[in-house]
Amino acid sequence: MRIFEFFSGIGGMRLAVEEALGPRAADVAEITAFDISSVPNEVYQHNFRPMSAKAAKKAQKRAAKEGKAEEPAPAPAAPERPGTTMKGLRSCRLVPKLIEQLTLKDLDGKADLWTMSPPCQPFTTTANAKGKGDEDARCEGFLALLRALEDMEHPPHRILLENVKGFMDTKALDMMKFVLQKRGYTYRQYLLSPLTVGIPNNRTRYYLLCERGARFGEPGEEARTDGVHVDLTGTPRTREEVKEYAALLVEHARRGGRSGPCEEGDVHTAPPPEEEGDEADEGEGAAPTDAEPAAAPAPPIQVCAEKFPALNVRLLAEYVEDGVVHEAEAEADPPAASPAKRKHDAIAEDAPPAKKQKQEKERAAWRAPRPTGRAARKISLFLSKDTLAKPYAKGLSIVTKEEGVTFCFTKNYGKVLHRASGSLYYDPTPPPPGPLLKSLNRDDLVSHHGQVRLFTPRELLNLMGFPAWFEFPADMPLIQRYRCIGNSVSVHAVAAVAKILLSEEDPAPSS
Numbered sequence: 001m002r003i004f005e006f007f008s009g010i011g012g013m014r015l016a017v018e019e020a021l022g023p024r025a026a027d028v029a030e031i032t033a034f035d036i037s038s039v040p041n042e043v044y045q046h047n048f049r050p051m052s053a054k055a056a057k058k059a060q061k062r063a064a065k066e067g068k069a070e071e072p073a074p075a076p077a078a079p080e081r082p083g084t085t086m087k088g089l090r091s092c093r094l095v096p097k098l099i100e101q102l103t104l105k106d107l108d109g110k111a112d113l114w115t116m117s118p119p120c121q122p123f124t125t126t127a128n129a130k131g132k133g134d135e136d137a138r139c140e141g142f143l144a145l146l147r148a149l150e151d152m153e154h155p156p157h158r159i160l161l162e163n164v165k166g167f168m169d170t171k172a173l174d175m176m177k178f179v180l181q182k183r184g185y186t187y188r189q190y191l192l193s194p195l196t197v198g199i200p201n202n203r204t205r206y207y208l209l210c211e212r213g214a215r216f217g218e219p220g221e222e223a224r225t226d227g228v229h230v231d232l233t234g235t236p237r238t239r240e241e242v243k244e245y246a247a248l249l250v251e252h253a254r255r256g257g258r259s260g261p262c263e264e265g266d267v268h269t270a271p272p273p274e275e276e277g278d279e280a281d282e283g284e285g286a287a288p289t290d291a292e293p294a295a296a297p298a299p300p301i302q303v304c305a306e307k308f309p310a311l312n313v314r315l316l317a318e319y320v321e322d323g324v325v326h327e328a329e330a331e332a333d334p335p336a337a338s339p340a341k342r343k344h345d346a347i348a349e350d351a352p353p354a355k356k357q358k359q360e361k362e363r364a365a366w367r368a369p370r371p372t373g374r375a376a377r378k379i380s381l382f383l384s385k386d387t388l389a390k391p392y393a394k395g396l397s398i399v400t401k402e403e404g405v406t407f408c409f410t411k412n413y414g415k416v417l418h419r420a421s422g423s424l425y426y427d428p429t430p431p432p433p434g435p436l437l438k439s440l441n442r443d444d445l446v447s448h449h450g451q452v453r454l455f456t457p458r459e460l461l462n463l464m465g466f467p468a469w470f471e472f473p474a475d476m477p478l479i480q481r482y483r484c485i486g487n488s489v490s491v492h493a494v495a496a497v498a499k500i501l502l503s504e505e506d507p508a509p510s511s
Contacts (some may be wrong), residue, residue: 001028004111004156006145007098010031010043010484012113013162015466016188016494018086020502025085032093034102036127039480040487041096048474090255097357099141102148113502117489118142120164131382139172141344150179159210162489166245167229168206169184175511176208177186186216189228190497191242193249193404194463194490196231201463202249203408203490220449231309232496245308252311252405265482316425317401319462322452324381325429383424388445388452397423398452400436406455406463411486414479422486425455457481465491 003012014033018025033050044050119138149155159180167173168191180187190207194200209216227236229243237245245351387393395444397407397419409422432439441447455463457478461470464485472481 001113002030002111003028003032003113003115004107005033006114006116007141008035008044008094009037009040009117009488010074011048012389012464012466012489012491013117013160013494014048014463015470016491016498017115017160017502019465019491019495020498021085023085024502026088030091030093030111031089031096032091034095034099034148036096038096038097039476040484041094042476043472044094047470048094050092050173060408069401073085075116088368100144102144104148104152105131107145108152109149112157114145114156116142116145116160117162120167121348123166142172142176146176146179149183154181155212157212158501159208159339160494160498161208161210162494163207163210164204165204169488173208180210180246184212185210187211188216189236191228191230191246192232192493192497193242194465194493195249195252195311195313197496198312198314199463199465199492200316200319200404201406201408202252203493204246204249205490205493207497208496211501232500244320248308252313289317298361314404315404316399316406318444319458320401320425320427320459323492324427324456337401381456382450383452383454385446385449388449393445394442395419398426398440399423400426400440402436409455409460409463409486413460413486423455424452426452427460444456454482457485460485464488465493465495 003014003017005011008014011033014031018028022027031050033044033048035044118141121138123188143420161176168189176186187208187210191204191211192207193202193204195202201415228242229235230237230238313419348364383393396417399406406423407419410420413422415421426436426440426448428448430440457472472484
């Protein structure tokens with residue numbers, strides 16, 4: 001099997017496909033990842049050790065000169081990965097290139113499976129979203145793939161797409177469905193949250209499973225019904241039922257995930273679902289609480305919970321780290337200056353006034369004390385007294401290890417404090433008697449200084465389904481780690497739908 005991983009990010013789709021295939025992952029021979037973003041590419045490179053396209057071509061040329069078969073050269077050894085099943089992988093490449101710059105020659109007949117998680121910002125439907133749908137420049141890579149899919153002689157046998165739920169009602173999706181039907185694909189739609197597969201995180205996403213042939217019904221059948229699956233075993237749902245189920249997930253989140261979504265009876269009132277997306281909290285600081293009058297709330301939705309399967313969600317205690325404690329802020333010594341920097345300081349005395357002023361400014365920035373290592377990690381994680389005293393702090397999502405839900409973590413986690421950007425973690429030491437959340441005094445959050453913090457990157461990786469061996473480069477700033485995680489995918493949720501797409505024995509690629 002050959003896989004093209006478009007918009008690869010930090011490799012979540014790749015991990016999901018490996019999980020879905022199980023032992024059959026040994027049949028994966030080639031993986032080619034495409035992404036233009038340098039920071040996620042650094043993380044991908046760190047964990048999977050792919051070869052660049054240039055290095056792969058050089059290796060192939062060397063093999064040809066030596067009279068060997070022109071097969072892709074093996075990738076350098078990756079970090080120790082206990083239990084990896086991709087034992088037949090002979091080529092792993094990372095192409096740092098815009099998707100729209102790929103040619104038909106680059107794509108035609110080169111892969112059996114396409115995976116993609118296109119930028120979600122054009123399709124986010126939150127109040128502050130700035131996306132313009134298919135007219136958004138960030139959508140160009142996705143549209144370029146549709147054009148290539150329409151024109152190529154040997155399209156991939158299967159396609160797996162993930163995006164925000166707002167993508168479900170866009171012109172871009174209509175365009176994709178048109179191309180799919182034209183090229184002989186049938187498809188199945190899912191709207192799933194990690195809660196559905198037992199993960200305590202409400203991150204509802206749209207998934208589209210595509211295969212050439214009649215695997216998912218007669219061509220055009222799904223388009224006529226436009227049904228969407230909200231669980232892994234049920235039948236397609238109407239759009240109204242999809243709204244009901246999304247509301248149930250929100251209610252489950254509001255109750256902390258401890259009692260399931262329908263403790264009050266079969267038919268009850270649930271709040272309308274809240275949109276999740278990365279543009280909801282793009283600005284600095286928390287969302288204003290009294291600058292403008294709040295918009296009228298959406299009407300509640302009448303929900304019959306018996307229509308849907310019960311949620312069986314694990315507790316956060318399985319995902320959080322122990323021993324993350326608050327310490328007083330302390331300044332660390334500045335890093336030692338390099339020989340080149342010492343030379344820079346020396347010549348500054350003889351420089352012209354303008355240059356000297358610039359060098360003095362640079363020197364001051366270099367010598368400024370800054371937290372490093374573990375101290376920096378702890379200072380960054382815990383909320384300050386000033387933040388806890390803000391009026392908006394009462395409305396933040398604060399959870400404990402005894403609960404079974406967190407709100408969606410976006411790329412702005414750690415940069416913006418708002419429920420829409422992700423939950424905070426309350427971990428009092430020593431723990432009080434009784435339920436932990438009842439000991440949280442929202443009217444006096446300052447009294448909990450040193451007990452309310454951001455989830456650590458490792459905890460978020462756990463919640464997102466990344467394996468224990470997966471890690472960030474040691475020198476990567478905390479805010480960039482959060483951004484990479486927020487832009488990634490829920491590995492276990494993607495794997496659940498990928499398992500359906502890849503469940504049958506792989507036939508020869510269609511042509």
